[in-house]
Amino acid sequence: MTVPCIICVAITGSLPQKSDNPAVPITIDEQVESTQAAFEAGASILHAHVRKEDGTPTSDPDRFARLMEGVRKHCPGMIVQFSTGGRSGAGRERGGMLPLRPDMASLTVGSNNFPTRVYENPPDLVQWLAAEMRTHGVKPEIEAFDLSHILQARAMADRGELEGTPYIQFVMGVKNAMPADRDVFDFYVATVRRLFGPDAPWCAAGIGRHQIELNEWAIAAGGHART
Amino acid sequence: MTVPCIICVAITGSLPQKSDNPAVPITIDEQVESTQAAFEAGASILHAHVRKEDGTPTSDPDRFARLMEGVRKHCPGMIVQFSTGGRSGAGRERGGMLPLRPDMASLTVGSNNFPTRVYENPPDLVQWLAAEMRTHGVKPEIEAFDLSHILQARAMADRGELEGTPYIQFVMGVKNAMPADRDVFDFYVATVRRLFGPDAPWCAAGIGRHQIELNEWAIAAGGHART
Ligand SMILES: [Zn+2]
Ligand SMILES: [Zn+2]
Numbered sequence: 001m002t003v004p005c006i007i008c009v010a011i012t013g014s015l016p017q018k019s020d021n022p023a024v025p026i027t028i029d030e031q032v033e034s035t036q037a038a039f040e041a042g043a044s045i046l047h048a049h050v051r052k053e054d055g056t057p058t059s060d061p062d063r064f065a066r067l068m069e070g071v072r073k074h075c076p077g078m079i080v081q082f083s084t085g086g087r088s089g090a091g092r093e094r095g096g097m098l099p100l101r102p103d104m105a106s107l108t109v110g111s112n113n114f115p116t117r118v119y120e121n122p123p124d125l126v127q128w129l130a131a132e133m134r135t136h137g138v139k140p141e142i143e144a145f146d147l148s149h150i151l152q153a154r155a156m157a158d159r160g161e162l163e164g165t166p167y168i169q170f171v172m173g174v175k176n177a178m179p180a181d182r183d184v185f186d187f188y189v190a191t192v193r194r195l196f197g198p199d200a201p202w203c204a205a206g207i208g209r210h211q212i213e214l215n216e217w218a219i220a221a222g223g224h225a226r227t
Numbered sequence: 228m229t230v231p232c233i234i235c236v237a238i239t240g241s242l243p244q245k246s247d248n249p250a251v252p253i254t255i256d257e258q259v260e261s262t263q264a265a266f267e268a269g270a271s272i273l274h275a276h277v278r279k280e281d282g283t284p285t286s287d288p289d290r291f292a293r294l295m296e297g298v299r300k301h302c303p304g305m306i307v308q309f310s311t312g313g314r315s316g317a318g319r320e321r322g323g324m325l326p327l328r329p330d331m332a333s334l335t336v337g338s339n340n341f342p343t344r345v346y347e348n349p350p351d352l353v354q355w356l357a358a359e360m361r362t363h364g365v366k367p368e369i370e371a372f373d374l375s376h377i378l379q380a381r382a383m384a385d386r387g388e389l390e391g392t393p394y395i396q397f398v399m400g401v402k403n404a405m406p407a408d409r410d411v412f413d414f415y416v417a418t419v420r421r422l423f424g425p426d427a428p429w430c431a432a433g434i435g436r437h438q439i440e441l442n443e444w445a446i447a448a449g450g451h452a453r454t
């Protein structure tokens with residue numbers, strides 16, 4: 001590959017708790033410390049969720065601001081991506097931190113099932129989040145939980161709702177959404193190339209036990225890896 | 228083709244009203260009359276929604292019972308498929324007519340966006356509808372609004388939640404869900420063949436202006452048509 005491999009690190013998801021794994025960074029200081037370790041090991045993008053004192057997910061802009069301040073200081077040049085995912089808040093709360101102008105933010109452009117519930121991204125909320133990202137100069141990472149989400153990103157870009165070439169992330173291995181299926185993965189890659197051009201960037205995230213498999217597929221196929 | 232082409236007729240969807248098109252059959256008598264005309268013209272499956280007096284959609288089992296009685300009488304041998312779609316009721320109401328033992332019923336196994344809202348099919352409701360269909364000997368038609376729904380049908384069949392080979396219907400052209408995209412259509416067909424075998428039956432429905440295009444694609448590729 002001529003393009004250097006980008007490694008995107010998700011230091012803290014929205015679900016794991018200290019009770020699951022005492023090493024999960026929860027406080028902002030712990031998050032900055034983990035991010036710096038990953039940055040020094042070669043990660044170039046931070047995908048960030050934040051937590052309340054009790055460890056539950058939140059979209060609190062103050063916490064995102066403190067995290068960004070720490071990362072800017074300790075990891076110069078690292079790309080900061082905030083999650084606007086639905087586990088951390090309801091409705092427009094999910095985008096309350098976008099005025100902080102992170103480099104990127106995640107954007108889910110459709111709905112799908114999760115293990116025990118519907119992951120709700122209603123069309124008007126998707127439109128609003130995309131508009132906030134345009135207003136504040138934040139580049140979206142499209143979280144493709146299903147194939148139609150890639151085509152929806154193309155339709156939104158055609159309508160001027162996304163600026164530039166969107167960065168697409170395939171999310172595979174979530175129960176009741178898209179499994180980690182090799183043929184589907186290959187079709188995802190072909191679809192991104194068809195709709196956004198051969199050089200469009202993309203990455204892939206495998207959930208849980210599928211993480212390493214998806215990283216291997218992604219790196220071999222010219223994509224970026226999410227850890 | 229050696230298999231005779233099956234034509235599936237959706238005489239009344241859940242949305243059109245008399246104010247949109249005075250020819251839309253709304254009363255049970257009108258529905259039976261339209262079904263008989265389609266049956267005599269060669270349709271072999273009826274995909275049925277029912278309406279209240281005021282034309283709004285409902286899941287009322289009494290209406291479904293009267294419709295089935297009329298169709299059994301006037302269209303001998305026609306396959307009756309009831310819709311369990313979310314426009315006609317909320318939660319388990321959607322499956323309240325399954326004890327009537329229609330030949331088939333539609334089953335959506337995931338969630339997705341619709342033009343202005345989320346089409347919610349939470350995992351526990353999907354499980355319950357599938358169990359009701361097994362209990363009452365009703366064959367599901369899987370409404371695939373996105374690619375993961377085809378893979379989810381395979382996972383459900385593997386767990387014994389669907390009996391026999393599911394009949395998959397691709398739904399394309401719904402705004403904010405899957406557009407009518409030829410490459411995706413071809414991958415849908417390849418995926419059904421890969422997961423359910425080369426002879427697995429499938430059909431395709433194009434919404435609105437995509438209806439004729441999808442019928443052409445489906446018939447040319449060896450699938451069945453939905454009008
Ligand atoms: Zn990424
Ligand atoms: Zn995330």
Ligand SMILES: [Zn+2]
Nearest residue numbers: 235396430453
């Ligand atoms: Zn059909």
Ligand SMILES: [Zn+2]
Nearest residue numbers: 240276310312
């Ligand atoms: Zn229907």
